[in-house]
Amino acid sequence: MKIIEVKNLNKIYHEGEINVHAVRGIDLVIEQGEFTAIVGPSGSGKTTLLNMIGGLDNPTEGEIVIDEINIGNLKSSQLTDFRMKNIGFVFQAYNLIPVLTAKENVEFIMHLQGKSKKERADRAIQLLEEVGLGERVNSRPSKLSGGQQQRVAVARALASKPKFILADEPTANLDSESTANLLDIMEKLNREENITFIFSTHDARVVNKARRVITIDDGKIMSDITK
Amino acid sequence: MILTVAWRNIWRNKRRTLITAASIFFALFFALMMRSLQIGTFDKIANDIVSSYTGHIQIHQEGYWDNQSINNVFDRDEKLEQEILKVKNIKAIVPRLESFALASTGENTKGCRVSGIIPDVENKTTKLKNTVVEGNYLTNNDQGAIIGDGLAKYLNISIGDTIVLIGQGYHAYSAAGKYAVRGIVHTSSPELNNNIVYLTLSNTQELYSTENRLTAISIILNDNGDITKIKKKILKLLDENIYEVMAWDELLFELKQLIDSKQDSSTIMLGLLYMIVGFGVFGTIVMMTSERWREFGLLVSIGMKKIKLMLIVFIETLLIGFLGIVFGFAISLPIIFHFNKNHINLTGDAAKAYTDLGFDPVMVFSNNPDFMISQIYIVIFIVLISVLYPILKLTRLKPAEALKK
Ligand SMILES: Nc1ncnc2c1ncn2[C@@H]1O[C@H](COP(=O)(O)OP(=O)(O)OP(=O)(O)O)[C@@H](O)[C@H]1O
Ligand SMILES: [Mg+2]
Numbered sequence: 001m002k003i004i005e006v007k008n009l010n011k012i013y014h015e016g017e018i019n020v021h022a023v024r025g026i027d028l029v030i031e032q033g034e035f036t037a038i039v040g041p042s043g044s045g046k047t048t049l050l051n052m053i054g055g056l057d058n059p060t061e062g063e064i065v066i067d068e069i070n071i072g073n074l075k076s077s078q079l080t081d082f083r084m085k086n087i088g089f090v091f092q093a094y095n096l097i098p099v100l101t102a103k104e105n106v107e108f109i110m111h112l113q114g115k116s117k118k119e120r121a122d123r124a125i126q127l128l129e130e131v132g133l134g135e136r137v138n139s140r141p142s143k144l145s146g147g148q149q150q151r152v153a154v155a156r157a158l159a160s161k162p163k164f165i166l167a168d169e170p171t172a173n174l175d176s177e178s179t180a181n182l183l184d185i186m187e188k189l190n191r192e193e194n195i196t197f198i199f200s201t202h203d204a205r206v207v208n209k210a211r212r213v214i215t216i217d218d219g220k221i222m223s224d225i226t227k
Numbered sequence: 228m229i230l231t232v233a234w235r236n237i238w239r240n241k242r243r244t245l246i247t248a249a250s251i252f253f254a255l256f257f258a259l260m261m262r263s264l265q266i267g268t269f270d271k272i273a274n275d276i277v278s279s280y281t282g283h284i285q286i287h288q289e290g291y292w293d294n295q296s297i298n299n300v301f302d303r304d305e306k307l308e309q310e311i312l313k314v315k316n317i318k319a320i321v322p323r324l325e326s327f328a329l330a331s332t333g334e335n336t337k338g339c340r341v342s343g344i345i346p347d348v349e350n351k352t353t354k355l356k357n358t359v360v361e362g363n364y365l366t367n368n369d370q371g372a373i374i375g376d377g378l379a380k381y382l383n384i385s386i387g388d389t390i391v392l393i394g395q396g397y398h399a400y401s402a403a404g405k406y407a408v409r410g411i412v413h414t415s416s417p418e419l420n421n422n423i424v425y426l427t428l429s430n431t432q433e434l435y436s437t438e439n440r441l442t443a444i445s446i447i448l449n450d451n452g453d454i455t456k457i458k459k460k461i462l463k464l465l466d467e468n469i470y471e472v473m474a475w476d477e478l479l480f481e482l483k484q485l486i487d488s489k490q491d492s493s494t495i496m497l498g499l500l501y502m503i504v505g506f507g508v509f510g511t512i513v514m515m516t517s518e519r520w521r522e523f524g525l526l527v528s529i530g531m532k533k534i535k536l537m538l539i540v541f542i543e544t545l546l547i548g549f550l551g552i553v554f555g556f557a558i559s560l561p562i563i564f565h566f567n568k569n570h571i572n573l574t575g576d577a578a579k580a581y582t583d584l585g586f587d588p589v590m591v592f593s594n595n596p597d598f599m600i601s602q603i604y605i606v607i608f609i610v611l612i613s614v615l616y617p618i619l620k621l622t623r624l625k626p627a628e629a630l631k632k
Pocket of ligand 1: 013014015020021022040041042043044045046047048049628
């Protein structure tokens, strides 16, 4: 089942006199259940592409259709709502609200969705156990390692039951052990619960785990390989 | 959850929150002390004069107040007095005949103010008897006088001595009389102490040949309630072409002006103080906003509506303001209430400065809630203005850009 369709996507940043063409005419379809890596050198447009797919940035040209909704037609506040209901986000770092514990961070998004207190608490604990943090539910982010923080971020992204999860270089700040650990968790969630992951990375070991690898350079898709 | 986040956020940077709250606290503390003292002291001055002398409202012959001549008198009308007494909230009315004279002992002479009173009526309302520090109060048919202690000192006379009053009577009759000094008074008004001579009303009428006429009916109310309303009611009972009715703030116009000008200058000072504090609060919020900009971007990215985020920032700022307010009041109120009960008696130069102006050298703290509430409004106003910055900035937050920081 097709969940994301990107058509002729372009993004031009205007920086003073210079125009930076960060994404140039990308067409892309993502199916339910994919485990897809977007790779490419620094400055190739990975973040720009993911931000547009996630409704965090507006394309200069082109369309993004998620579950038959063209998100370019949504007003800013509708788009915020859309993100909350449909997309899970994991960023490179500082994903969490510093004043909330791991459990509260996971609960927070469910609070935004208006879920009951009981449901929130139960699901938060369950998800944190799934990412191997059952022991650390009451720790604040500052007391967690970088890898643990990213796992909380994954749990948070899952909590809202999104259609897919976007992860922009989720392992960039992690050592190799934490990287492997995070990837294992993501892969397991993908395999066992059919959760769609789209992540960008520089890291060859991460790329190896992906089932589909989209390589972009200079804002264009250079190759798209499904193993 | 929103409240939890806001509450924990303000303790993220404890030092900054405390410094900001403390600056609000100090401004508030200073403002409360200053205002309380000012209002308290001025109220006391006004109240003293009103209760011991002018009354809340006075009725005169039209034109008397501008030209306080013994010719501007009106016939005493006891039926009218009874009518006025029926007006709600009026406690008493005090008829008086007042004018000027020279008081002489043969050796010394001094200008003085002669006040003709009905001794028991006067005492019931202004407690004049309590101010007698030597000798006795006047009896109703007394042929003697009581005089201010300052005047007594100047004329160098004591109880039992005689003073001669010489002046101009009604329609240019000459006025002269001889009175034994029965008592010496010390009122809370130094000016009065230096020039007052009290006689009975009938003796004064005789002295000035006014027959049964008065210069003023002084009206005392039960409380400081709605003077304007009562004044209007009294006006309805009178012929406005014959009488003038004035409230105490018109009677004590110069005092009122002095009070207002003192208050104006302190208002400017407090304004500056609050402005400094306002900039401090604003600075804190600007810093907080820029430090947390990425976090704001994250929250909006994962689906938090901007309006909710604004609410959090708003609550946080308000909490800091309340912190300042709570501590400000917690420290100020006990002091205010203590000194409201226990007046501070001034001594030395400060006392002299007060006495020179004609005021009792006493500092009183007011516990009137009105001025306190207006200080709360000011703090909340500062907070509201400051919080506009992040709120306006948040309307333009672009998640992708904010996340880059
Ligand atoms: N806000 C912006 N304004 C101007 N130019 C931008 C902006 N954001 C990105 N760019 C430019 O767009 C291009 C693509 O940037 P992008 O961040 O998408 O690359 P990336 O592939 O994510 O790189 P990295 O691997 O370093 O994260 C770069 O040339 C970058 O300088
Ligand atoms: Mg990037």
